[in-house]
Amino acid sequence: MIRTERQAIIVWFQHMKNIKQLKRYGHLISVSRKMRYAVIYVDQENIEEKVVKIERLPFVSKVDVSYKPFIRTTYESKNKQKTKEYEYEMGI
Numbered sequence: 001m002i003r004t005e006r007q008a009i010i011v012w013f014q015h016m017k018n019i020k021q022l023k024r025y026g027h028l029i030s031v032s033r034k035m036r037y038a039v040i041y042v043d044q045e046n047i048e049e050k051v052v053k054i055e056r057l058p059f060v061s062k063v064d065v066s067y068k069p070f071i072r073t074t075y076e077s078k079n080k081q082k083t084k085e086y087e088y089e090m091g092i
Contacts, residue, residue: 005044008066011054012037018059025050036061044069 008029011022013036022028026042042050047065055063 005069006041007044007047007069009040009042009047009051009054010037010064010066011040011060012062012064014059014061018057021057021059022054025054 006027009026013019013022016031016033016036019028019031019038022038022040026040029039029041031038051063051065054060
């Protein structure tokens with residue numbers, strides 16, 4: 001099984017009744033009723049085409065693309081771990 005690279009698209013809309021139309025453009029993950037946005041996952045190869053098509057819809061206010069795949073997620077310690085200078089031996 002080949003794993004495809006995916007990226008999120010955040011779609012800001014005007015009315016909740018149009019959510020069903022967004023499902024055909026990708027995998028709908030979540031919808032916020034209060035803030036009126038939806039998160040859709042799409043293959044990275046097709047993301048530009050999908051964004052253009054979604055922006056053309058009359059009920060869409062704004063479309064944002066997630067930058068999560070391009071952010072480095074491996075972190076290094078700012079302070080290197082110091083080796084112990086003294087060895088403590090406990091004797092009873």
